[in-house]
Amino acid sequence: MPSRPTLCRHGDIISKRAPTRDANPKKNNPTRDANPQKNNPTRDANPQKNNPTRDANPQKDDPMRGKVALVTGGGSGIGRAAAVLFAHRGAGVAVADxxxxxxxxTVAMIEAGGGRGRFFATDVTDEAGVEELVAATVGEFGKLDCAFNNAGITHPSRPFHELTLDQWNEMIVVNLTSVFLCMKHEIIQMLAQGDGGAIVNTASGAAIVPAPGQPHYTAAKRGVLGLTTHAADELNNQGIRVNSVCPGMIDTPMVASWRESSPEMAEAVIQHMPGRRLGQPExxxxxxxxxxxxxxxxxSGNTMVVDGGMICR
Structure with a gap:
């Protein structure tokens, strides 16, 4: 059964074989070797090497093994895909939404794949709740190594002059202020641990090329890039890396909602997408x-655009 949700209130040298015989007669028998396991192509001295998903060094194939990741907006879309992938790569995952x-x-999916996850119901616009989320993550997993600040919203598209102050404020609080709050408390924890960390923030292709009818969304996501580069510069010598991803049009519930509210504009955008398809959360x-x-x-300080090359057009 999935975990119950927790509510957060506020070197080896190998020489070429010589054509002459060797003092060790076993070497002259091409079907034999000093190590018999070498003669079985399906076996190896280290059995883990025979499993393409494993290796003698688990960090090679499971680069997140032993780490703890926090993912906000992990209840669907990109956040869910990231939480599941973190767990698949070996991390313990705190899912917030x-x-x-x-x-x-999402946690059920993680556990079905053999991973470890815990869900924390959290309002990332509430600082007390965010502080408690980080503390609860450390309480559950013992530390915090990395964070993916991904929670966000969108609104129906509208002309700039029709945007209301309430719509502006909601967008900025959820898509920008929440990132600041999460980064603040994640950084506090990582500095206290003293062994660095990594933070990734979800911005958007709209932070580079304005989203039609979305001036407040564009502004908020541009602000996320500012927070990212500032933190990356400030924390450069303290072992904490900060980067952002800028997704294009991705097949998520949030984008589906926007497509339903602005179908003509959405279809026009999709027609200009590479391959005329939406990207996938994974x-x-x-x-x-x-x-x-x-x-x-x-x-660190990098903005990675993941949009199939759309903004190049």
Whole structure:
């Protein structure tokens, strides 16, 4: 059964074989070797090497093994895909979302794959709740190594002059202020641990090329890029890397909602997409998880666009 949700309130040298015989007669028998396991192509001295998903060094094939990841907006879409991938790569995963059913389902998917996850119902716009989320993650898993700040919303498209202040404020609070709050408390925890960490923030292709009818969304996501580069610069010598991903049009519930509210505009955008298709959440998750891994240890302050090349057009 899935875990019950927790509510957060507020070197070896090998020489070429010589054509002459050797003092060791076993070497002259091409079907024999000092190590008989070498003669069985399906066996090896290290049995883990025969499993393409495993290796003698688990960090090679499971680069997140032993790490702890926090994913906000993990109840669906990109966040869910990232949470599942983090777990598949060996990390313990704290899944945060306001959607109780979605968060629990994500954890069930993690556990079905043999991973470890825990859902925390959290409002990422509430600082006390975010602080408690980080504390609960550490309480459950013992530490925090990386975070994917992915929670966000969208609104129906409308002309700039028709945008209301309430719509502006909601967009900025959810898509920008929440990222600041999460980063703040994640950084506090990582600095306290003293062994660095990695943070990835979800921005958007709209942060580079404005989204039609979405001035407040464009502004919020552009702000996420600012937070990312500032933190990356400030924390550069403290072992904490900070990067962002900029997804294009991805097949998520949030994009589906926008397509329903603005069908003509959405269809026009999709017609200009590479291959005329939406990206998949897993395609963005791969980028985010890689940026959090030690394989990206020399990458910080980077904005990785994952949109199939759409903004190049």
């Amino acid at each position: 306001l959607d109780l059913g979605g968060g629990a389902e 395609e963005v998750a791969e980028a985010a998880v890689w940026l959090c891994s030690d394989e990206a240890r020399w990458v």
